[in-house]
Amino acid sequence: MxxxxxxxxxxxxxxxxxxxxxxxxxxxxxxxxxxxxxxxxxxxxxxxxxxxxxxxxxxxxxxxxxxxxxxxxxxxxxxxxxxxxxxxxxxxxxxxxxxxxxxxxxxxxxxxxxxxxxxxxxITDRKRTEEALRKSEKLAVAGELAAGMAHEIRNPLTTLKGFLDLIRTIESEEKREEYYRIMDGSIKQIELISGEMLALAKPQVKCLAERDVTDILRTVVQLLNAEAILHDVEIHIEAPYRPIKIICDENQIKQVFVNITKNAIESMPSGGRLTITMGEQDQLVTITFTDTGCGISNDRIRKLGEPFYTTKEKGTGLGLMVSNKILADHHGHMSFESEVGKGTKVTVTLPIVSAESKGA
Missing domain, CATH: 3.30.450.20 (PAS domain)
Incomplete structure (x- = not known):
């Protein structure tokens, strides 16, 4: 014995x-x-x-x-x-x-x-692997966004060039001031776009803070609007204009929203509509992304989020896996509903900052 x-x-x-x-x-x-x-x-x-x-x-x-x-x-x-x-x-x-x-x-x-x-x-090695996958997915997303960003930045640059030519010939000081204001707005638009690209691409230390999820969502939609236009996709947001606060790493939550929105856009190669709605219930906020794309069959939905499983021809299968991990780290989750030929609905749920947690 x-x-x-x-x-x-x-x-x-x-x-x-x-x-x-x-x-x-x-x-x-x-x-x-x-x-x-x-x-x-x-x-x-x-x-x-x-x-x-x-x-x-x-x-x-x-x-x-x-x-x-x-x-x-x-x-x-x-x-x-x-x-x-x-x-x-x-x-x-x-x-x-x-x-x-x-x-x-x-x-x-x-x-x-x-x-x-x-x-x-x-779990040190596992955490390092997860972080490497997250960084890889960020760089992949940034690369895929390059064409849309080039298109989006070209417009304000064209505006700047045009008004610079006009200013040389305009003698009216009032007109000059008006042109300066328009040019200033174009410069700020370029700054916003380039800043968002850097935030997605560069490595980030996880930094939890109280943030407005509505504001994060609107920023992501603005970032991806150029790509949506290139694919003839209309993005419509149904969200409250008041803040809905969550505790999060803002860049990681942006990455989740970017992954879901890009997937929706790419599922509508002939154009369509993406409707994003927000709601609150039981100290939770739900963000629902509903597209009119090709849809996904039930047997494929069950595999979504698995490493290297993808429904896209050139996809890596890492985007949803990384998104799931980020949401789990934020005590949230993601669910899918889809019908082939009609579209897909992705619902993200996250806990809202409550009065009790603020007091604690």
Missing amino acids: QNELRQSQEILAQAQCIAHVGNYTWDLVTNEIRSSNETMRIYGLPVNTVLSYDTMMAMIHPRDRTRVMEAIARSLNEPDVVHDTEIRVIRSDGNIRMVHLHGSTHYDEFGQPVQMFGTVQD
Whole structure:
């Protein structure tokens, strides 16, 4: 029995090492944390190190500590709550690793928490791969938008050139001022377009902040309007003019909206209409993209979002996968409805900033 137990322990240790998953048990009475060898390796500590709450918290990145403390508090005070969070750990050598914590609390017969146990998984490599895919998709989108942007920028440039020629021949100061105002508007339009292209193409550090999702959507539509015109597609927005605030990384949410809008435009090669509507319900905002394109069959809809699966001849299949991951990171999701020959409806749902979350 001892040999079998030892063999089982060795197999478990090997499996944890291969999967980069460790486990821990936190005795809430003695405040002692016992961890597996793989957990110690993830944290960059000697195998037989005995952890305490203080030493564990000291290793967590300062910006992630509050979130961990809140997750632990919920798990201790609310039975059946499983804490599930991703954090950064600073190892003794200064190396930062991304770690996924998953655990729950055990209570005694009196309802008092006595033990917390769970798993620790090193997800650093996975996060790097996801970020590489996200950057790749941004660059691909930026490249595909180049023709539309060239068309969009050419118009204000033509305006500038024309009015520069007129100013040389106009003696009226009043007319000159009017022309200057028109030229100033054209320059600002070029600045807006080039700024949005840079925001999509350059690498971005994830920066969560309170933003107006209506404003983000209108900016994306303005950015893609040139491409829509080239495809004879009309984009119509039905959205409130008052702000609807969400906590998000603005550039990532823009990337999601760009991917969905571009897919809709490309599904209407002979022209059509894309209607974008927004609604609110139960502290959620829904953004629905409805096109009049070729539609997608049911068996293909089920595969949308899978890596490298695409319905487009030259598509990579990464756009929707990246969009799904971004939405999951923002506690949102995306759903599809479609009918072949009639069009497709894509619905994005995101949580709205509530009064309670502002107070917290």
